[in-house]
Amino acid sequence: MSETMRAMIWQQPGEPLQLQELPIPRPGDDEVLVEVSACGLCATDTRLAPDNAEGLPRIPGHQIVGRVVDAGDAVDIFAEGDRVGVSGPARSCGHCAACRADQQPYCAELRRTGEQVDGGFAHFMLVDHRFAFLVPPTFADIEMAPLLCPLLRAYSALEQATAAGARRIGVYGGGYAAQVLVELMHKRGLEVYACLAGDDFEGQTMARQLGAEWAGGQPDAPPQRLDAGLVLASEAAWVAQARTHLGPAGNVFCTSCSPSWAPGSQRVADPPRSQIRSLFTELAGVRVRSKPRTYGLPEADAALAALPFAGSSEPLVLCVAGR
Numbered sequence: 001m002s003e004t005m006r007a008m009i010w011q012q013p014g015e016p017l018q019l020q021e022l023p024i025p026r027p028g029d030d031e032v033l034v035e036v037s038a039c040g041l042c043a044t045d046t047r048l049a050p051d052n053a054e055g056l057p058r059i060p061g062h063q064i065v066g067r068v069v070d071a072g073d074a075v076d077i078f079a080e081g082d083r084v085g086v087s088g089p090a091r092s093c094g095h096c097a098a099c100r101a102d103q104q105p106y107c108a109e110l111r112r113t114g115e116q117v118d119g120g121f122a123h124f125m126l127v128d129h130r131f132a133f134l135v136p137p138t139f140a141d142i143e144m145a146p147l148l149c150p151l152l153r154a155y156s157a158l159e160q161a162t163a164a165g166a167r168r169i170g171v172y173g174g175g176y177a178a179q180v181l182v183e184l185m186h187k188r189g190l191e192v193y194a195c196l197a198g199d200d201f202e203g204q205t206m207a208r209q210l211g212a213e214w215a216g217g218q219p220d221a222p223p224q225r226l227d228a229g230l231v232l233a234s235e236a237a238w239v240a241q242a243r244t245h246l247g248p249a250g251n252v253f254c255t256s257c258s259p260s261w262a263p264g265s266q267r268v269a270d271p272p273r274s275q276i277r278s279l280f281t282e283l284a285g286v287r288v289r290s291k292p293r294t295y296g297l298p299e300a301d302a303a304l305a306a307l308p309f310a311g312s313s314e315p316l317v318l319c320v321a322g323r
């Protein structure tokens, strides 16, 4: 293996990412070295440099699929070549009340991938082995990567909603993660109501094919009062709309990886590790229908610039391996 790798790195706030040749990092005792194959892009990546000036330089990217190529002495759960996914949470203290209760995302010392530790816009990255997860074999690398932020949060919201007894649940906003979520919910026997953009006829048809009880476009309302609404879209108007569809005890959960912008919705954190494992087990019976748009690593800036226009409907992925 060569001693250096290519990475796209934030040097200064507001400046483009720079392609640099860096030493391949060596894993600490509890870390694995992952050879990155694909890294999904998220709106958070574009906010990173201005928000995180003190953390720079930093390699962004928090939706990574790659293969384990090396591990520290304390790691015995992965073998070389294991295909793993890495999402936002990168490391927690391991001994606070939140960590002991399997609620690592609430740990005060939580470090996030691509923010406080280097992420996946690079050929290799390190991760605490407790925050790397074997990904379902039915998903290709580029199919899995863009799900590792939005679908994980949506799943966390779904778990909160169903724990509170919700069975009749609205999914707000279309797109890639929504398709997977609708199918997964249908397979669980939940009643799914897909609320999409008024002109997203393709999405409405697909939602029905994936098992939604009802699919409609704004401003249509579901024919039933709902127990919960999961808002995957990143505009606050969707939350307001979802609230009008609720029954008396219903809640709206906002899953977007955006700042907390949605009054009247429950805050959703990243899921704890046990939930990520459950999700990946459930995903074994699910297939993706859409194809992500791919970019090479040096095109990361162009890909990030394309994000606001692509919206949530077409996932964007850096294909890191081999380019």
Ligand SMILES: [Zn+2]
Residues within 6 Å of the ligand: 042, 043, 044, 062, 149, 150, 257
């Ligand atoms: Zn994200």
Ligand SMILES: [Zn+2]
Residues within 6 Å of the ligand: 092, 093, 094, 095, 096, 097, 098, 099, 107, 108, 109
């Ligand atoms: Zn902790």
